[in-house]
Amino acid sequence: MTAIDEHPVSLTVHEAGWLxxxxxxxxxxxxALGVPCGGxxxxxxxxxxxxxxxxxxxxxxxxxxxxxxxxxxxRDVLCAVTGVPADITVNGDPVPMWxxxxxxxxxxxxxxxxxxxxxxxxxxxxxxxxxxxMGSAAPEARMGFPQQITAGQRILLRTRYRGFTHxxxxxxxxRLPVPVPDFNPAVWTIDVVDGPExxxxxxxxxxxxxxHYTVGPRSNHVGLRLDGPVVHPExxxxxxxxxxxxxxxxxxxxxxxxxxxxxxTLTAGYPIVAIAAKAxxxxxxxxxxxxxxxxxxxxxxxxxxxxxxxxxxxxxLEERVRAVFGAVGLPHxxxxxxxx
Amino acid sequence: MSTNTAPTGHPKxxxxxxxxxxxxxxxxxxxxxxxxxxxxxxxxxxxxxxLGMRPYGMVDVVAGVESLLLEFDCLAVSHGQLAxxxxxxxxxxxxxxxxxGAAAAPPRAHFVIPMVVSEEYSPDLPGVAEELGMSPExxxxxxxxxxxxxxxxxAAMAPMMGGVKFPGQVSRCREPRTNVEPGSVMVAxxxxxxxxxxxxxxxxxxxxTPVTICDIREDPATSYLPxxxxxxxxxPESEWQGLEGTFLRAATADQPAxxxxxxxxxxxxx
Numbered sequence: 001m002t003a004i005d006e007h008p009v010s011l012t013v014h015e016a017g018w019l020x021x022x023x024x025x026x027x028x029x030x031x032a033l034g035v036p037c038g039g040x041x042x043x044x045x046x047x048x049x050x051x052x053x054x055x056x057x058x059x060x061x062x063x064x065x066x067x068x069x070x071x072x073x074x075r076d077v078l079c080a081v082t083g084v085p086a087d088i089t090v091n092g093d094p095v096p097m098w099x100x101x102x103x104x105x106x107x108x109x110x111x112x113x114x115x116x117x118x119x120x121x122x123x124x125x126x127x128x129x130x131x132x133x134m135g136s137a138a139p140e141a142r143m144g145f146p147q148q149i150t151a152g153q154r155i156l157l158r159t160r161y162r163g164f165t166h167x168x169x170x171x172x173x174x175r176l177p178v179p180v181p182d183f184n185p186a187v188w189t190i191d192v193v194d195g196p197e198x199x200x201x202x203x204x205x206x207x208x209x210x211x212h213y214t215v216g217p218r219s220n221h222v223g224l225r226l227d228g229p230v231v232h233p234e235x236x237x238x239x240x241x242x243x244x245x246x247x248x249x250x251x252x253x254x255x256x257x258x259x260x261x262x263x264x265t266l267t268a269g270y271p272i273v274a275i276a277a278k279a280x281x282x283x284x285x286x287x288x289x290x291x292x293x294x295x296x297x298x299x300x301x302x303x304x305x306x307x308x309x310x311x312x313x314x315x316x317l318e319e320r321v322r323a324v325f326g327a328v329g330l331p332h333x334x335x336x337x338x339x340x
Numbered sequence: 341m342s343t344n345t346a347p348t349g350h351p352k353x354x355x356x357x358x359x360x361x362x363x364x365x366x367x368x369x370x371x372x373x374x375x376x377x378x379x380x381x382x383x384x385x386x387x388x389x390x391l392g393m394r395p396y397g398m399v400d401v402v403a404g405v406e407s408l409l410l411e412f413d414c415l416a417v418s419h420g421q422l423a424x425x426x427x428x429x430x431x432x433x434x435x436x437x438x439x440x441g442a443a444a445a446p447p448r449a450h451f452v453i454p455m456v457v458s459e460e461y462s463p464d465l466p467g468v469a470e471e472l473g474m475s476p477e478x479x480x481x482x483x484x485x486x487x488x489x490x491x492x493x494x495a496a497m498a499p500m501m502g503g504v505k506f507p508g509q510v511s512r513c514r515e516p517r518t519n520v521e522p523g524s525v526m527v528a529x530x531x532x533x534x535x536x537x538x539x540x541x542x543x544x545x546x547x548x549t550p551v552t553i554c555d556i557r558e559d560p561a562t563s564y565l566p567x568x569x570x571x572x573x574x575x576p577e578s579e580w581q582g583l584e585g586t587f588l589r590a591a592t593a594d595q596p597a598x599x600x601x602x603x604x605x606x607x608x609x610x
Contacts (some may be wrong), residue, residue, distance in 0.1 A: 219389030243402025243409030275363030
């Protein structure tokens with residue numbers, strides 16, 4: 001939808017980090033056709049960035065994976081940065097993550113020194129001009145849809161934001177109830193529920209909850225490959241190709257544990273010994289090589305309750321942002337533009 | 341669906357469905373049957389049924405060879421509620437005519453796909469011939485005379501097809517290849533698949549098609565869907581250049597093989 005009062009703003013990318021792409025929450029109704037949903041590995045941070053920018057959760061945004069990303073907007077823009085802790089500066093002054101940021105035209109914005117995980121999300125109030133495949137801006141590199149952002153690229157934004165006359169940068173504008181994930185623990189604890197082969201893999205329960213696993217360097221968007229103790233189930237018949245949910249724990253023939261990510265495809269032959277709880281998937285999406293983690297078994301009801309709690313937090317934030325933006329006249333996707 | 345993919349798989353009664361939780365937001369459905377053909381047929385029909393009715397809370401479905409994974413919004417429905425909805429829908433469905441009837445299935449399309457055979461493009465042909473106890477020429481003749489049915493779209497929209505008229509099963513590669521060129525025509529068991537994009541595969545490569553079967557600049561990115569039929573046509577390498585990069589579209593004049601034709605309902609032809 002294009003609002004009549006939107007105007008174009010060009011964002012010039014100076015440095016593109018190690019790997020930065022357009023992104024969103026992923027494709028819908030694509031898996032029946034053999035295309036994985038893909039989308040932001042940390043859905044919670046991505047959705048929160050969009051909410052803080054006054055967008056719908058599914059709006060296109062940028063995903064920045066490591067290195068140094070910098071850009072300059074040619075006109076005033078409103079944005080928000082979420083994800084793992086990183087240093088954000090505007091013309092050299094530090095600014096906070098997890099808050100709406102009012103950027104003045106011509107400012108040089110730098111996102112760098114991300115630590116403790118993989119990804120930062122950068123959302124802008126409005127619509128980013130980006131190609132889509134099956135309705136989504138999410139990369140699908142294998143099928144020729146890399147969506148990668150390069151240094152020197154000019155990204156086009158259509159926005160209703162026209163600046164905000166208020167002291168900015170050195171103090172938070174709003175007191176918003178932002179549920180910021182805790183990326184600090186040295187060992188992350190990930191909730192898991194039973195998988196189809198859990199019961200037929202003696203010892204796996206004890207092993208997963210009492211061992212530390214380390215994310216290996218060959219991990220990617222298809223799956224995290226973890227180093228740590230595994231056991232192989234016995235007496236399984238042939239497992240023919242079948243669909244798998246995001247977060248499925250597979251034990252291949254080697255001594256390795258694979259946790260499948262959002263770009264997984266059909267799988268065959270490997271037992272699934274656990275499945276990550278939906279509320280734990282955002283943390284898994286942030287795990288970078290070297291990350292240590294352990295696992296905690298929960299029931300399906302408990303897993304659903306944790307997810308409900310997580311979504312309640314997002315819904316509350318969404319409501320507050322809408323109220324605040326409405327009160328001060330900032331553009332919001334769910335609010336009509338005021339009559340001229 | 342033509343009978344050659346599932347010789348025994350034509351349940352007239354509603355099948356008994358197993359519904360197994362696959363994490364907090366997914367259910368795996370399988371027909372309770374000792375017959376792989378029945379399990380395969382039910383998985384395909386259930387997919388069409390669910391895509392047509394979209395039970396409340398459904399997010400997406402993933403078709404496996406003999407199973408169907410239903411992903412759902414766990415805040416909207418529970419495993420138990422959704423399993424019951426699907427069982428009720430299955431019980432009320434027309435299992436005899438589900439695919440050919442007007443209810444959910446669109447008319448089937450037929451594809452004739454050119455394929456070039458050469459030393460470079462067919463590295464596994466000699467091995468397949470040896471395994472089947474036939475000459476390479478006889479393998480190709482059997483392959484090209486088969487009318488295949490697309491059972492599902494696998495990774496990156498790869499058409500996975502059943503119904504190759506081989507006298508036996510073709511095994512997979514002992515060591516999967518880390519990269520197989522796009523266009524590669526591959527077989528395993530009595531199934532065939534085409535590699536749409538570069539990537540790993542453990543299937544046996546017996547040829548390569550010069551046409552592009554999936555292109556994300558097209559909308560939709562493939563012309564084919566599950567349930568469509570395919571026949572391969574071995575063409576001389578000299579035709580490669582003229583066909584290279586052409587986007588695959590359904591055949592208009594080619595007559596499908598008689599056995600598959602008989603399985604079609606009147607009016608569902610192209």
